[in-house]
Amino acid sequence: MTSDQTTPPVTALPVADARRTRAEILRRLRTHHRRLGVALLTLLGGTAATLATPPLLGGIVDAVAEGSGRGQLAALGLALVGATAVGAVLAYAGGRMLVALVQEVLAQLREDVFETAVHLPVNTLESSGSSDVVSRVTRDVEAVSEAASDVLPEVTHASFTIGLSLVGLAVLDLRLALAGLVCLPVHVYATRQFLRRSHRVYGDIRRLESARGQVVVEAVRGAESIVAYRTQGHHLDDLAERSVRAIERQRDGVKLRNRFTGLLNAAEFLGLAAVLVTGFALFGSGAVTLGAATAAALYFHRLFGPVGALLGSLDDIQRATVGLSRLVGITDLGGRHPVRPESEARDPGRPDIDVKGVSYAYDGTRPTLREVTLRVPAGTSLALVGASGSGKSTLARLVAGIGTPDRGSVTVGSPDAPASRYLVTQEVHLFGGTLADNLRLARPGATDDQLSHALREAGADWALNLEDGLDTVLGPAGTPLDDGSVQHVALARVLLADPPVVVLDEATAESGPQTRTLLQGALARVTAGRTCVVVAHRLEQARLADRVLVLRGGEVAEQGTHDELLAAGGAYAALWAAYHRTGRDDDGAPPVSP
Amino acid sequence: MTHAGQTVEGSVAALFRVALLRDGRGLRIGLTTVAFMVHQLCEALVPVLIGVVIDRAMAPADRAALVWWLAALGGVFVVLSLSYRRASSSMVTVYGYGEHELRRRAMTRLLDPLSLRRRPGSGEALSLVSSDTYRVAGVSWSVVQQASTLTAILTGSVALLLISVPLGVGVIAGTVLMLVVMRRVSMPLEARGLAEQGSAARASEVATDLITGIRVVAGMNARAEAARRYRTASDTSRRGAVAASRSVLAYSGLSQLLSGVFLAALATASGYLALDGHITIGQLVTVLGLAQFLQGALAHVGTFASNWIHKRASARRLGELIDAPPLIEPLSAETVAEPGSSLLRWHPPGHGEPLDLHPGDLVGVVPHHPAHARGLSDRLGYRVPLPRGELLIGGVDAVDLGPDRVRARVLAPPHHGAVFSGTLHANLIPRGGAVDPAVTAAAMLDDVREQIGGDLAEVGEHGRRLSGGQRQRLLLARALHADADLVVLDEPATAVDPVTEQRIAEGLRSLPSTILLITTSPILLSACDRVVELGAAEDAGQDPNGSPVDT
Secondary structure, eight states: OOSSOOOOOOOOOOOOOHHHHHHHHHHHHHTTHHHHHHHHHHHHHHHHHHTTHHHHHHHHHHHHHTTOOHHHHHHHHHHHHHHHHHHHHHHHHHHHHHHHHHHHHHHHHHHHHHHHHHTSOHHHHHHTOHHHHHHIIIIIHHHHHHIIIIIHHHHHHHHHHHHHHHHHHHHHOHHHHHHHGGGHHHHHHHHHHHHHHHHHHHHHHHHHHHHHHHHHHHHHHTHHHHHHHTOHHHHHHHHHHHHHHHHHHHHHHHHHHHHHHHHHHHHHHHHHHHHHHHHHHHHHTTSSOHHHHHHHHHHHHHHHHHHHHHHHTHHHHHHHHHHHHHHHHHHTHHHHSOOOOOOOSOOSSOOOEEEEEEEEESSSSSEEEEEEEEEEOTTOEEEEEOOTTSSHHHHHHHHTTSSOOSEEEEEEBOSSSBOOEEEEOSOOOOOSSBHHHHHHTTOTTOOHHHHHHHHHHTTOHHHHTSTTGGGOBBSTTSBOOOHHHHHHHHHHHHHHHOOSEEEEOOOGGGSOHHHHHHHHHHHHHHHTTSEEEEEOSSHHHHHHSSEEEEEETTEEEEEEOHHHHHHHTSHHHHHHHHHHTTOOOTTOOOOOOO | OOSSSOOHHHHHHHHHHHHHTGGGHHHHHHHHHHHHHHHHHHHHHHHHHHHHIIIIIITTTOHHHHHHHHHHHHHHHHHHHHHHHHHHHHHHHHHHHHHHHHHHHHHHHHTOTTOBSSOOOHHHHHHIIIIIHHHHHTHHHHHHHHHHHHHHHHHHHHHHHHHOHHHHHHHHHHHHHHHHHHHHHHHHHHHHHHHHHHHHTHHHHHHHHHHHTHHHHHHTTOHHHHHHHHHHHHHHHHHHHHHHHHHHHHHHHHHHHHHHHHHHHHHHHHHHHHHTTSSOHHHHHHHHHHHHHHHHHHHHHTTHHHHHHHHHHHHHHHHHHHTOOBSSOOOOSSOOOOOSSOOEEEOOTTOSSOEEEOTTOEEEEEOSSHHHHHHHHHHHTTOSOOOTTSEEETTEEHHHHHHHHHHHHEEOOOSSOOOOSSBHHHHHOTTOOOOOHHHHHHTTOHHHHHHHTSTTSBOOGGGTTSOHHHHHHHHHHHHHHSOOSEEEEESTTTTSOHHHHHHHHHHHHHSOSOEEEEOOOHHHHTTOSEEEEOSTHHHHOOOTTOBOOOO
């Protein structure tokens, strides 16, 4: 082993660039282009209806100035109500269509992201941190979804309002519209300046806030440990320090935004003054009516809100784009890691396991396994024994078909049609949902009878006696299970899946004598008649196996039957002797002398 | 703290006070509100001035008046801009520190040494500490924004009252009507929206669950099934999100419609008044500009009700946590002296005789059932209420010492200990200090230190860069580093292989610490000076001190 071990390389999951992200989103939207067109046209119609307001108000001014009758005023009033009603109805209808469409596209995207992520090689998932994947399928999806339902309608409405107002101004009088555009250079300047700097500041704020969130999450989850070590003060101080740092950076953000707002206000004044002065000149020369000049000023005043909303949400849009590029980064992996069809077919007969000259290194340099060769004849069992870091779990995973060796080969069954393998991992994970949900993962189509049968066969009668039977919700939200019981369910899953080859890297150690007896019974049933490789976390497991293989530093130290190895007097014999000295019976009864 | 006497309403009000008034926030928020009001006043003045420009400059073609009134408009814009900028930078401080204070209070309760009678699950706790504090702190924004909107409406009404009394009265009546109608509409909509937001989070839950368990999923060839389950959850979420958005759209559509009708009524009425000569054309323009401005303000008034419903619900939840009664009775006023000797006597429940622990002892305790092991560790860690006489430290009852002082003498970390992001060193010695090579050697941590790249290497979120076995050895070394009279270890070597476990057993023997090992592992028990079996003792009446096991 090298002395200057550095941390294993963390290969970050890819992020798509801006162009690729845009192309991908457009591609997804294009498949719904007709619905999208109808939704946008509806929204456009709604905005156009509400924009009838300024000219109608101008019409009221003109009607009064010209001394028209009450009838015309009433008609204008009704037209105002009509415009509002049409605007509100179309905005609602268009909004509904847009939201339904966007959420559909988004759901499709996140499902593709998940599908790709879940099929990534386990090594990729682990080296880049499953937390990165989790944060992409949760936080990034939520950020995009929020932007889609909050920002998108607002931005659409604002853009339409701005566009149509300019058209409205131009229809009133082209010169008035041009006057209003005086403010445009200021807007462009302000926005460019803001975006150039806001990216960094808001990026920092998000990072600081997420770091603060991290402290909160860990403190909440680790509350018992914190209390036991009386380090509450340390965690609260840490939280306070991070809060203050986030608030300080937010202050910088507000300064930027304030400068931006100041420039927007200046632009508003410039434009409004220009429209009024032009209106003054045009009305003076008789080119426009007083009503038209009024309508122009009101049009322009009406733009303040939408322009502010549009430019103000640029930052949200930027954030959503970052989220999208992280999502597209994953879906793009779909091509590179072809989704391998999972071997569903139940192979008749019992396959052999043949491992020849296998070497494997996680980081590509320091080998975990070196030239390992072994053979497990059909229907027999092999126990792997070794210290932590000796490569047992790695070997077990390679045999289970999770990962491929750097050198050498792992063959299970015939090389052309490899048999399906089932790995029970060391991780104890209770999935959310009911007992049936937990079981059906291994065999989605199983009937309730089959589930009950598997549980009974595994000796998990306690599970059948739960309050709601198979429909009992397990975990923190329902009936809590201890680790031993979760493992028991995991073993029942193996019986349900009924694979010809089983790899067990399962630690029954967490459980006490009673549960252990139950679990050992279940293990015996799981291994019976199947070709299996067992990572021995307890030495009893080695004794019960047909053959034992001892690993040391990634190499095979010795192999043979339990009795052969005891007779050989090597590492295994020494281990067994040390273990046996404890005077412990094999059934796990604790040593107590009367 | 008086727990029983406090009403829910009282705690909601108290939390709002924290967000609004504490630590000088009261004065600051007062000034900020004034600044926002000035801002809104100026915003309301803009349409008024547009009317004035048309009335006094444009209609009579008065060039000088145009210059003067445009200058006035410019002045209004300067005040408008400056007051807004002043107010918004002040709000960052008010809001940020208000939120921080609420978060600190919630967190302090979650880490209460006396524990809580009803502990929220970690998901619930997280949403309390993050989302609920965020919403309650947002009360400061609600107050200033709503106050300034009302100011705008008031300014508009006053301007209208000056022009025409009926118009002014009409605007005020319209505002009140809007508030009442929207409040009535908002309640059922809100309830539905909240439920739908809940279902929108479903996809995230399922994704986290399946990705966290990806090794198990991959092991059983269930990736396709996992993807199918996610699709179902994602679909539920999509429907929830769409339904929630529809509620919001309906609400804003109604608000748009009502304020539009209001604008039409006001415009027509003022047109009549102008036609009859009650107001001038310029005043009409002003009224129309104001009406258009007030439309926006009124739409905002329409959202007041739903805004407060959210905040009150959050404040109620947060209040329940902050006022929650403790699990362990707080100490009575008089404090007992620090116990002199470090002799510990523990009387395990259901066990005949007490168990005495002398300095340097390594004692094994075999629980009747593994679940029982967690219970024993909880008792020694004083995480549950203890009866008088169960645990004595130097002859002083633990109940008289209180949990904090007991934990300083007896360290009983939970079996599923937490690893925090940060360096290995920070996790190893959370209270600070130097690494003890004897301890890391005994806990078999030295190869872990080397493998992850030294004591200053980061261990990752929740220690994810460590394997289960590595994490357990880190937890063991952390416990053994503590400066306590007694270290209680609850099944400390379940995730390591027999070879490593054997070495850990030898390591524990070699250390001078006083250790109580709760375990059923024969390897660990073989290293103990004595072993006590619990549970069977009740009826058997065995040797109370257990039986020495030769090693």
